[in-house]
Amino acid sequence: MPTPQGRQDACPQGRQDAYPTRQAGCLRYKGVPDFDGRGQRPGIERAQPMLNFAITGVAGYIAPRHLQAIHDTGNRLVAAIDPHDSVGILDRWFAQVAFFTEFERFDRHLELLRRRDAGERVEWLSICAPNHLHDAHVRLALRVGANALCEKPLVLNPWNLDALAELERESSSRVFTVLQLRVHPALVALKQKLAAEPGGRSHEVRLTYVTGRGPWYRYSWKGDPQRSGGVATNIGIHFFDMLIWLFGPAVSQQVHLASGSRAAGFLELERAQVSWFLSIDAADLPRPPAPGEPATHRSVTVDGEEIGFSGGFTDLHTLIYRETVAGRGFGIEDARPAIELAHAIRHAPPVRPSGPHHPMVDAVDR
Numbered sequence: 001m002p003t004p005q006g007r008q009d010a011c012p013q014g015r016q017d018a019y020p021t022r023q024a025g026c027l028r029y030k031g032v033p034d035f036d037g038r039g040q041r042p043g044i045e046r047a048q049p050m051l052n053f054a055i056t057g058v059a060g061y062i063a064p065r066h067l068q069a070i071h072d073t074g075n076r077l078v079a080a081i082d083p084h085d086s087v088g089i090l091d092r093w094f095a096q097v098a099f100f101t102e103f104e105r106f107d108r109h110l111e112l113l114r115r116r117d118a119g120e121r122v123e124w125l126s127i128c129a130p131n132h133l134h135d136a137h138v139r140l141a142l143r144v145g146a147n148a149l150c151e152k153p154l155v156l157n158p159w160n161l162d163a164l165a166e167l168e169r170e171s172s173s174r175v176f177t178v179l180q181l182r183v184h185p186a187l188v189a190l191k192q193k194l195a196a197e198p199g200g201r202s203h204e205v206r207l208t209y210v211t212g213r214g215p216w217y218r219y220s221w222k223g224d225p226q227r228s229g230g231v232a233t234n235i236g237i238h239f240f241d242m243l244i245w246l247f248g249p250a251v252s253q254q255v256h257l258a259s260g261s262r263a264a265g266f267l268e269l270e271r272a273q274v275s276w277f278l279s280i281d282a283a284d285l286p287r288p289p290a291p292g293e294p295a296t297h298r299s300v301t302v303d304g305e306e307i308g309f310s311g312g313f314t315d316l317h318t319l320i321y322r323e324t325v326a327g328r329g330f331g332i333e334d335a336r337p338a339i340e341l342a343h344a345i346r347h348a349p350p351v352r353p354s355g356p357h358h359p360m361v362d363a364v365d366r
Contacts, residue, residue, distance in 0.1 A: 051325060054079040054110060054122045054146070056137050057129035058099075059087050062151055066126045067093050069321040078113070078122060081106035110144045122146045124325070131234065132227040135160045142171045149176045149324055153237045154335045156229045158343055165332050176329035180316035181242040183323065186309040190302070191246055194271075203247065203302050205274040206358065207239055212282030212295030218260060225346070232263040233342045236278045239300075240267075241338035247272035250341050255348040256361045264361050265345065266353065272302075275358040284360065 053070050059082035070077050077094040083101050090097055100106040113120050125141035127134055127150040135155045141148035154177040155161055168175050181187055221227040228234040248270025257264035261281045267274040282295050289295045300307045
């Protein structure tokens with residue numbers, strides 16, 4: 001990606017470590033033999049200016065991963081917004097950040113920075129707000145001349161992608177989204193394996209994802225389909241993206257369950273038949289979690305073989321940030337197929353399965 005206007009093209013010469021170091025407002029790091037737990041990919045050596053980030057939804061569940069990613073890639077956070085003020089976590093990484101609880105004041109602050117020296121302008125806006133606000137916050141980023149890095153789903157409705165694409169074309173900035181499963185080492189290895197297969201082969205895939213949530217979930221924005229997109233979108237969008245990325249575009253789909261706590265169905269992709277089940281009901285876990293253990297069960301099998309990718313999630317956002325600011329991020333068209341599929345699933349009437357389906361569908365009391 002082009003160097004932001006008014007910034008130096010390269011950092012001054014100096015020590016190059018395996019981990020990020022700041023030098024005169026720059027980040028300099030060198031690749032190490034293996035993934036080092038801080039998001040460093042092997043074989044990367046780069047010097048780049050330290051970038052200015054702002055963030056929306058900073059009090060939310062996913063924001064700490066973004067804050068750590070901004071920090072671990074050697075950049076700085078200059079502004080943050082959330083209507084809730086329980087944001088003490090900011091002190092862990094960016095104690096001096098300007099914080100706002102009112103969106104209008106945050107908007108005004110970004111405009112103020114835009115009209116100052118180039119070194120103060122916000123160059124990236126990280127978007128961690130509720131799903132239905134993503135579209136508007138991306139528009140804010142483009143309006144103030146910043147690139148947008150938005151949590152999934154980028155938007156709830158496919159036609160909003162068309163509007164954002166048009167605004168992006170009119171802007172000097174770009175729109176990116178977080179599709180972290182595409183950089184998970186186990187899934188990258190699976191994609192390489194699938195790419196080496198002879199053409200025309202199809203696979204049987206079973207996706208099961210249960211993440212127990214308490215009563216708070218249905219009272220929050222996540223429990224409102226108008227704001228979250230419902231279970232299939234809110235907790236399933238990244239799995240649908242992963243499946244399309246691995247096995248090709250959707251050919252047809254059928255919904256077998258659709259409620260406030262569960263969604264299930266059958267999906268035919270170009271190179272796979274997928275039975276899928278998503279749930280936020282802890283009763284669907286294969287066993288009760290031990291005290292302190294996450295109430296989560298994640299399983300993907302391909303032709304009966306389990307794909308082990310339950311671990312390794314903590315550093316994926318850092319890797320996404322590093323790749324995105326280097327110009328290798330996932331844009332609007334990357335996000336489109338999964339958003340179109342999730343939208344179709346959300347509006348499809350559930351039917352009783354008469355063919356292939358996920359076995360947990362039979363266990364659910366309709």
